[in-house]
Amino acid sequence: MKAATLLRAGLVVLLLTLVLRPELATPLLAPLAPPDGPVIYERASLLSLSLSHLGLVALSSLAATAVAVTLAVLVTRPFGAAFRPLARTVTNLGQTFPPVAVLALAVPVMGFGAGPTLVALFLYGLLPIFENAMAGLTALPPATLDAARGMGFSRWRQLRRVEIPLALPVILAGVRLSVVIALGTATIGSTVAARTLGEVIIAGLLTSNTAYVVQGGLVVGLFAVLIHDALVQLERRLTRR
Amino acid sequence: MIEIDGITKRYGDTTAVDAVSMTAQTGTITAIVGTSGSGKTTLLRMINRLVEPSKGEVRINGTPTSAIKPHLLRRRIGYAIQGHGLFPHHSVARNIGAVPQLLGWSPDKIRARVDELLDLFSMAPDEFRDRYPSDLSGGQQQRVGVARALASRPDLLLMDEPFGALDPIIRARAQDDLRRIQRALGSTIMLVTHDMEEAIRLADRIAVMDAGKLVQHGPPADIIATPATPFVAEMVGEADRPLRLLSLIPVTEIAEDGAADGPPLPADATLRDALSACLWTGRSALPVVGASPAHVTLDAIRARVGGHG
Amino acid sequence: MSAPGVAFALTGLALLLAPFMTLAANRIVAGEGVAPWAVAPMAAGLPGLLAIGVGLMLGLVRALPRLRLGGAVLGLAGAVWLLAAGGPSLLEGADQYARVSPGAGFWGLLAVFVLLMADALAQLNPGPAARAGLLGLGLGGLAILLGSGALADLSVAQEFAGRSDAFVAATLRHLALAFGSLATAALIGFPLGLLCHRRAGLRGAILPLLSFLQTVPSLAMFGIMIPLLSWLAATLPAARAIGIAGIGFAPAFIALVLYSLLPVVGNTVAGLASVPPPANEAARGMGMTPPQRLYRVELPLGLPILLTGLRIVLVQNIGLAVIAGLIGGGGYGSFVFQGLNQTATDLILLGALPTVLLAMVAAIVMDILVDLSRPKGRA
Numbered sequence: 001m002k003a004a005t006l007l008r009a010g011l012v013v014l015l016l017t018l019v020l021r022p023e024l025a026t027p028l029l030a031p032l033a034p035p036d037g038p039v040i041y042e043r044a045s046l047l048s049l050s051l052s053h054l055g056l057v058a059l060s061s062l063a064a065t066a067v068a069v070t071l072a073v074l075v076t077r078p079f080g081a082a083f084r085p086l087a088r089t090v091t092n093l094g095q096t097f098p099p100v101a102v103l104a105l106a107v108p109v110m111g112f113g114a115g116p117t118l119v120a121l122f123l124y125g126l127l128p129i130f131e132n133a134m135a136g137l138t139a140l141p142p143a144t145l146d147a148a149r150g151m152g153f154s155r156w157r158q159l160r161r162v163e164i165p166l167a168l169p170v171i172l173a174g175v176r177l178s179v180v181i182a183l184g185t186a187t188i189g190s191t192v193a194a195r196t197l198g199e200v201i202i203a204g205l206l207t208s209n210t211a212y213v214v215q216g217g218l219v220v221g222l223f224a225v226l227i228h229d230a231l232v233q234l235e236r237r238l239t240r241r
Numbered sequence: 242m243i244e245i246d247g248i249t250k251r252y253g254d255t256t257a258v259d260a261v262s263m264t265a266q267t268g269t270i271t272a273i274v275g276t277s278g279s280g281k282t283t284l285l286r287m288i289n290r291l292v293e294p295s296k297g298e299v300r301i302n303g304t305p306t307s308a309i310k311p312h313l314l315r316r317r318i319g320y321a322i323q324g325h326g327l328f329p330h331h332s333v334a335r336n337i338g339a340v341p342q343l344l345g346w347s348p349d350k351i352r353a354r355v356d357e358l359l360d361l362f363s364m365a366p367d368e369f370r371d372r373y374p375s376d377l378s379g380g381q382q383q384r385v386g387v388a389r390a391l392a393s394r395p396d397l398l399l400m401d402e403p404f405g406a407l408d409p410i411i412r413a414r415a416q417d418d419l420r421r422i423q424r425a426l427g428s429t430i431m432l433v434t435h436d437m438e439e440a441i442r443l444a445d446r447i448a449v450m451d452a453g454k455l456v457q458h459g460p461p462a463d464i465i466a467t468p469a470t471p472f473v474a475e476m477v478g479e480a481d482r483p484l485r486l487l488s489l490i491p492v493t494e495i496a497e498d499g500a501a502d503g504p505p506l507p508a509d510a511t512l513r514d515a516l517s518a519c520l521w522t523g524r525s526a527l528p529v530v531g532a533s534p535a536h537v538t539l540d541a542i543r544a545r546v547g548g549h550g
Numbered sequence: 551m552s553a554p555g556v557a558f559a560l561t562g563l564a565l566l567l568a569p570f571m572t573l574a575a576n577r578i579v580a581g582e583g584v585a586p587w588a589v590a591p592m593a594a595g596l597p598g599l600l601a602i603g604v605g606l607m608l609g610l611v612r613a614l615p616r617l618r619l620g621g622a623v624l625g626l627a628g629a630v631w632l633l634a635a636g637g638p639s640l641l642e643g644a645d646q647y648a649r650v651s652p653g654a655g656f657w658g659l660l661a662v663f664v665l666l667m668a669d670a671l672a673q674l675n676p677g678p679a680a681r682a683g684l685l686g687l688g689l690g691g692l693a694i695l696l697g698s699g700a701l702a703d704l705s706v707a708q709e710f711a712g713r714s715d716a717f718v719a720a721t722l723r724h725l726a727l728a729f730g731s732l733a734t735a736a737l738i739g740f741p742l743g744l745l746c747h748r749r750a751g752l753r754g755a756i757l758p759l760l761s762f763l764q765t766v767p768s769l770a771m772f773g774i775m776i777p778l779l780s781w782l783a784a785t786l787p788a789a790r791a792i793g794i795a796g797i798g799f800a801p802a803f804i805a806l807v808l809y810s811l812l813p814v815v816g817n818t819v820a821g822l823a824s825v826p827p828p829a830n831e832a833a834r835g836m837g838m839t840p841p842q843r844l845y846r847v848e849l850p851l852g853l854p855i856l857l858t859g860l861r862i863v864l865v866q867n868i869g870l871a872v873i874a875g876l877i878g879g880g881g882y883g884s885f886v887f888q889g890l891n892q893t894a895t896d897l898i899l900l901g902a903l904p905t906v907l908l909a910m911v912a913a914i915v916m917d918i919l920v921d922l923s924r925p926k927g928r929a
Contacts (some may be wrong), residue, residue: 082553100883107895212781315837
C-alpha cells in the first residue's frame with residue numbers, strides 16, 4: 001500500500017515536471033533528438049495542450065455519461081422494454097467500430113478541428129457506459145428491490161435511492177473504460193487538427209524527432225495511467241461503502 | 242481394512258487434525274461426525290491424499306498410501322462430495338465411466354458397468370445414459386455422483402457430506418439406497434457428516450471429532466448410551482437419546498409370542514416405530530407381522546432402554 | 551406493431567428528406583447534396599424509392615420477424631439500387647473531375663436498415679449455423695455488388711481504382727498485423743494465463759501490469775516503441791536482420807501484442823476459474839493428473855470465455871492496426887491518414903470502411919465460434 005502511494009506520488013511529480021517545466025527533461029531527451037534538432041516541443045506549451053486535451057475528454061465523457069445513463073434508465077423501465085434487445089444490439093455492433101474509424105468518419109461530416117473529435121469521443125464513449133449501466137441496473141438483487149417496493153417506495157424514489165446507488169460502481173467502471181478510450185482517441189484527434197497532446201507525438205513522427213515522440217507519449221501515458229488509477233480508487237471506495 | 246495410524250495435519254500453528262488413529266473393517270460404514278472446523282473433512286481428505294498428512298500413516302489392506310502416487314491412489318478410492326461435482330459438459334454415462342476410463346478399461350466394459358450401476362440406482366439406463374447433469378433432479382444428480390464414485394469397484398469409498406444438498410425426504414431415500422447398495426456390494430465406506438441422525442441411520446461405527454481430536458469411536462449404540470465427553474453427549478442430544486437408541490433396535494429383538502389387538506407393525510420396524518405407534522393408538526401392546534403371532538409391549542420397550550440412572 | 555420498427559420508419563422517412571448523394575467538382579472540395587428523388591430520372595429511381603418505403607413498412611410488423619428481416623434486405627437493396635442509378639445519371643454532362651458520393655441520407659438509411667436487420671435477427675435468435683449462413687450470404691451479396699461494377703461511378707470506387715494494388719497490399723498488411731498479433735498474444739497469453747490461474751501470487755503481479763499497459767493510449771504506445779526498437783536494431787545486428795526497425799511493421803506489431811495480452815491472459819484466468827469448484831475437486835479426487843484435469847475439465851468448460859478473450863483482441867486489434875498507418879506500418883490506416891492529410895474524404899472512407907467491415911465480420915465469426923465452443927449440457 002505504502003509503495004503504491006509512493007509510486008503514485010512519483011508519477012504525479014514526473015507528470016507535473018513534464019507539463020510545467022519540460023526544459024528540465026532536456027538532458028534525458030537530448031540523446032533521442034536528431035543532431036542539432038530541437039529537444040523540447042516549443043510550438044505550443046504543453047500545459048495548454050494538456051488542458052485542451054483533458055477538456056475535450058472531460059466534456060465528451062460528461063455528456064456521454066449523462067446521455068448513456070439516462071438511456072439505460074429508460075430502457076430498463078417497463079415502458080422501455082421493447083427497445084432493450086435493440087439497445088443490446090446497438091452496443092454490441094457499435095463497439096466493433098474502431099475508435100479511429102469513428103474519428104475518421106466524423107471528418108467528412110463535420111470537417112476538421114475539435115468538432116469531429118468531440119463527436120467521436122462522445123459517440124464512442126456512450127457505449128461502454130451504457131453497457132455497464134444496463135448491466136448494473138438489470139443485475140440488482142431482486143430481494144432488495146422487493147423490499148423497497150414492499151416498504152412503499154415510489155418508482156422514482158426506488159430508482160434514486162436504491163437502483164442508482166447500487167449500480168453506481170458498475171456504472172463508474174463503464175465511465176472509467178470510456179475515459180481511458182477517450183484519452184487515447186483524443187491523441188489521434190490531432191491528426192484532424194484538434195489541439196491535443198497527440199500534436200507533440202505526430203510532430204515527432206513527421207520530423208523523425210524521437211525526443212518529441214517520447215515526450216508526448218510519456219505525458220499522455222502518465223495522464224491515462226493516473227486518471228485510470230484515480231477512478232479505480234473511487235470505485236473501490238464506493239464499493240466498500 | 243483401513244488403518245489410520247496417528248495421522249496429524251498442521252497448518253502453521255494450528256493443528257487441524259491431531260494424532261487420530263482408528264481402524265475400519267472391510268465392508269462396513271464408518272461415519273465421521275463433528276461440527277464444522279472439527280477437522281473431519283481434513284481427516285477424510287488425508288485418506289486419498291488430497292491433503293498430505295504432516296505426520297502419521299494410512300494403510301489400505303496393509304499398503305501405506307504414501308507408497309502409491311497420489312493420482313493412482315485416488316483412482317482406487319471412490320470419492321463423492323456435497324453438490325455431487327459432476328462434470329456439467331459430460332453425459333451421465335461419461336461421468337460414471339470417468340474413473341474406469343482413467344484406468345484404461347475397454348469401452349465395452351465401461352458401457353456394461355455404467356448400465357449396471359444405473360440399474361442398481363434405479364435409473365433406467367436407456368433413459369438416463371445420454372442425459373446431461375443439468376437435465377437431472379437434485380436426487381438423480383446425487384445418485385449419479387455416488388455411482389461414479391463406485392464405478393471402478395474401489396477398495397474404499399470416501400463421502401464428504403454426500404447428502405448435504407438434498408431436501409429431507411429425498412435425503413432419507415438416498416440414505417436407504419446407500420445402505421442397500423453398500424450391503425449388496427459389500428463396499429467399505431467412510432462418510433463425513435455433521436448430522437448425528439444420519440450417522441446413526443447409516444453407520445456401523447461412528448467416529449466423533451472435536452477440535453481435531455477423535456473423542457469417541459464405537460458402534461452407534463455405545464455412542465448414544467455412553468457418550469465419552471459432554472461434547473459427544475451434546476452431539477447426540479440429551480433429550481433425543483432414548484429415541485435414537487430405540488431407532489437402532491428392531492422390534493423382532495424384544496417381540497413376545499402371542500397375539501395382540503390393534504394395527505400390526507411391519508417386521509422390519511424399530512422400537513422407535515413401535516413406541517410411536519403405541520402412544521398414538523393409546524395401546525400398551527401391538528401385534529408384529531410375522532410367521533407366528535407375536536406382539537411388542539410398552540413395558541418391554543421401557544425395560545430395553547431404561548436403567549440409565 | 552414493433553416499437554423499434556416505428557422508430558426506424560420515422561427515422562427512415564426523415565432521412566429521405568436528407569441529401570441522398572453529393573456531387574462535387576473534384577475529389578477535394580465539399581459536394582452539393584442531392585435529394586433522393588432527384589438523383590436519377592423517375593423511371594430509374596422509383597423502384598429504389600419504393601423498395602425503401604416498403605422495407606420500412608415491413609419493419610413495423612412485430613409478430614413476423616422473418617418479414618421484418620425481409621424488409622431490411624429489401625430496403626438495403628433499394629438504397630443500393632438508388633445509389634447505383636444515381637451515379638451515372640448525376641455524372642452525365644458533369645465535368646470530367648466531378649465526383650459523386652453517398653450522402654448523409656444514404657448512410658443514415660444504411661444504418662437504419664442494418665439496425666432493423668439486427669433487431670429482427672435478435673427476435674429470430676438464429677443458431678450458429680444459421681448465422682454463419684446469413685453472414686456468407688451477406689458477404690457473397692456484397693462481393694457480387696462490388697464485382698459487378700454497379701457502384702464504379704462512386705468516388706470511393708474511383709479512389710480504389712487508382713490504387714487497387716496498394717489496396718490489396720494494405721489489406722494483407724492489415725490482416726497480418728491483426729491476426730499475427732492475435733496469434734502471438736495467444737501463444738504467450740495462454741501459458742501465462744494458465745500459470746496465473748495456478749499461482750495466485752503471479753496473478754497479483756501480472757494482471758495489474760497488463761492492465762497498466764492497456765491504459766497507455768495507442769498513439770503513445772506506438773510512439774514509444776519507435777525509440778525502443780531503433781535502439782534494439784542499432785545494438786543487435788540479429789534484430790535488424792529479421793526486419794526489426796524503429797518504424798514500420800515491427801513497432802506496430804509489438805504494440806498490438808502488448809495490448810492483446812490483458813484480454814488473453816485475463817480471460818484465460820477467468821475461463822479456468824469458471825469451472826465449478828466441486829467439479830474440479832471431484833476431478834482431483836478421482837485421480838486425474840493435472841494435465842488430464844486441464845484437458846478434460848478445465849479447458850472444455852473454460853473455452854467459451856477463452857475464445858471471448860480472443861474475440862475482444864481481434865476486434866480491438868483490427869481497429870488499432872489503423873494507427874500503424876501513422877508510423878509507416880501500412881494497413882488501411884495509411885489510406886485514412888493520407889486522406890486526412892489531403893482532405894480527401896473518399897480516401898479516408900477507402901481506409902475506414904473496410905476496417906469497420908473487417909471488425910464486424912470478425913466479431914460475428916468469433917461470436918459464432920464462442921457459441922459453438924459452449925459444451926453441451928451447459929447453457
